[in-house]
Amino acid sequence: MFSSVKHYFYTEPNENLSIRKVFKPLYIILSLFGLFPYSIKFNSKRGLTIITKSIYINSLCAVSYVLFMSSFLAIHVQHVYESIDEGSMTREVMTQMNYVVELVVSFLFCVTAYVCAFNNRCTFVKIINSIGNMIEPPNNITEQNLSVLRFKVNVIMMGFLIVLLLLQVCVNFTRDDPFWKMILVFVTFMLPLTIQFTFLCFYYLLILMLVVLLMDIREKIESITKEKINILDCCMKADAKILSLQYMETLYVKAFEMKSTINKAFQASILVTTIQSFHAIVSESHIIYHGLVIEKDFTLHPLINCSIWIVYQIVKIFILARSGYLLKQEIMKVGQTLHTIPTDKHDIRLLLEIQHFSTLMSHQNNNLTAYGLFDLDATLLSKIISSSAMYMIILVQFDKK
Numbered sequence: 001m002f003s004s005v006k007h008y009f010y011t012e013p014n015e016n017l018s019i020r021k022v023f024k025p026l027y028i029i030l031s032l033f034g035l036f037p038y039s040i041k042f043n044s045k046r047g048l049t050i051i052t053k054s055i056y057i058n059s060l061c062a063v064s065y066v067l068f069m070s071s072f073l074a075i076h077v078q079h080v081y082e083s084i085d086e087g088s089m090t091r092e093v094m095t096q097m098n099y100v101v102e103l104v105v106s107f108l109f110c111v112t113a114y115v116c117a118f119n120n121r122c123t124f125v126k127i128i129n130s131i132g133n134m135i136e137p138p139n140n141i142t143e144q145n146l147s148v149l150r151f152k153v154n155v156i157m158m159g160f161l162i163v164l165l166l167l168q169v170c171v172n173f174t175r176d177d178p179f180w181k182m183i184l185v186f187v188t189f190m191l192p193l194t195i196q197f198t199f200l201c202f203y204y205l206l207i208l209m210l211v212v213l214l215m216d217i218r219e220k221i222e223s224i225t226k227e228k229i230n231i232l233d234c235c236m237k238a239d240a241k242i243l244s245l246q247y248m249e250t251l252y253v254k255a256f257e258m259k260s261t262i263n264k265a266f267q268a269s270i271l272v273t274t275i276q277s278f279h280a281i282v283s284e285s286h287i288i289y290h291g292l293v294i295e296k297d298f299t300l301h302p303l304i305n306c307s308i309w310i311v312y313q314i315v316k317i318f319i320l321a322r323s324g325y326l327l328k329q330e331i332m333k334v335g336q337t338l339h340t341i342p343t344d345k346h347d348i349r350l351l352l353e354i355q356h357f358s359t360l361m362s363h364q365n366n367n368l369t370a371y372g373l374f375d376l377d378a379t380l381l382s383k384i385i386s387s388s389a390m391y392m393i394i395l396v397q398f399d400k401k
Contacts, residue, residue, distance in 0.1 A: 017146045019132040019209055020048055025158055026205055033195055034062030035113060035202065037121040047129040055121070062114045065195075072187040073107050079184065098283040105276040106192040112272050113199045120265040124206075127258050131209045134251055135216045145212045152208065157201045164312075165194055171305055193312060196273055200319050203266045207323040207368075210262070213255050214330040217248050221337045245341075245350070249357045252334065256364055259327065263368050270320060271370040274384070277313035281388040284310045286395050317381050324368040324376030331366045 020042055030036040039054035077100055117124075168190040173182050284306040291298030291306075338361075341354055368376040374383070 017143060017150065019128060019135065019146070019212070022146060022150045022153055023128055023205065025154055026202060029158070029161060029198055030202055031058065033198055034058055034065055035117050035195070035199055036124070037062070037118050038125065040125060047132055048125045050122070050125055059118065062118070066111060066114060069107055069110060069187060069191060072184060073103060076103060076184050076188045098279070098286070102276070102280055102283055103188055105272065105279060106189065109269060109272045109276055110192050110195050113195060113269050116265055116269055123261060123265060127206060127261065128209070130254065130258060131213050134254065135213055145215055149208055149212055153205060157205070161194070161197060161201065164197060167308065168193070171308060175301055175305070196316065199269060200273065200316060203262070204319050204323050206262050207327055210255055210259055211326050211330045213251070214334055217251050217255070218330070218334045218337050220244070221248055221334070221341065245353045245357065249360065252361070267370045270376070271373065273316055274320070274370065277316050278384055278388060280313045281310055281384070282391050282395070285388070285392050289396060314381070314385070317384050320376050321378055321380040324380070325378045327368065328366055328377060331361070335361050
């Protein structure tokens with residue numbers, strides 16, 4: 001059993017690393033949560049192969065998670081309204097409303113994630129296979145990029161998900177509440193949060209795969225600029241460069257199409273998780289303010305719990321902002337490399353090819369968005385934090401006490 005699990009995380013010494021093998025560890029986690037509707041076979045020649053009849057079992061797993069969380073959500077909401085006078089889980093009407101809204105939005109993200117995964121069940125496989133086909137067989141530089149990508153998946157993503165789950169268990173099951181309340185909080189808060197991070201890691205991995213593809217395109221363009229040109233063979237060399245540059249342009253167009261497909265598949269989930277993160281930051285900050293300043297009865301455990309929850313929301317926004325930033329930066333590097341191709345000693349055809357490629361890049365929208373409402377870039381995190389601080393100040397000013 002250990003050897004079969006190890007095969008998903010590590011490659012054999014003589015086995016070439018590929019995009020599909022990098023995807024294996026995260027695929028296991030996605031399948032456990034029912035976020036990948038199809039079971040797939042990792043075939044080295046044919047790529048990812050879909051097992052058609054597996055959709056029934058995987059869909060049943062997804063529906064079971066949704067029904068399980070919705071049942072506990074209804075129980076939790078009922079308990080919140082009944083405990084308004086006890087002060088055990090909520091403190092006043094506004095806090096109670098924020099608490100319920102946070103519960104509902106977290107559950108809404110899970111439903112949105114499962115719907116997006118089911119609607120794009122074939123699209124995800126096609127994207128991974130397409131990227132794998134375009135960067136294979138890899139050269140030494142691409143092997144290094146894939147090794148870095150595998151490190152990010154195996155160590156950072158998988159390690160982060162494990163630490164996230166352990167930290168949630170430690171914080172939740174050390175609270176001074178009955179055991180059934182701990183279970184209630186775990187199913188309605190902690191489990192949806194884990195599903196959110198798993199789905200966002202899947203989104204982040206797809207963007208990193210596109211970044212590796214763009215890096216491969218950029219490195220091939222750089223190889224064109226490093227070639228020594230013989231003046232006597234100028235026309236022949238120019239024709240070879242035009243053909244390779246046309247091929248690079250074709251790869252870039254396909255990469256842009258895949259970027260648009262990924263953005264379309266995940267934008268509903270991105271919108272919901274951004275709203276939920278913004279609301280959670282404001283809500284938890286307001287709870288900390290009431291506990292420390294107004295009520296003055298906040299103990300260390302709820303303070304740590306609220307602070308960790310805020311950190312979780314910031315990390316989610318950081319993942320979204322980081323994905324858009326990396327993709328945009330790599331596209332800019334491709335454009336900069338394109339303009340370093342020497343055009344002297346060549347005919348007008350090569351210059352026209354470079355101009356066409358450059359014009360194509362300048363007229364395409366390279367930003368990742370959520371239905372065009374906001375861009376996923378480096379400024380997203382600062383916008384969310386500044387907006388949350390502004391709303392927190394408004395809530396404090398309108399506080400009755």
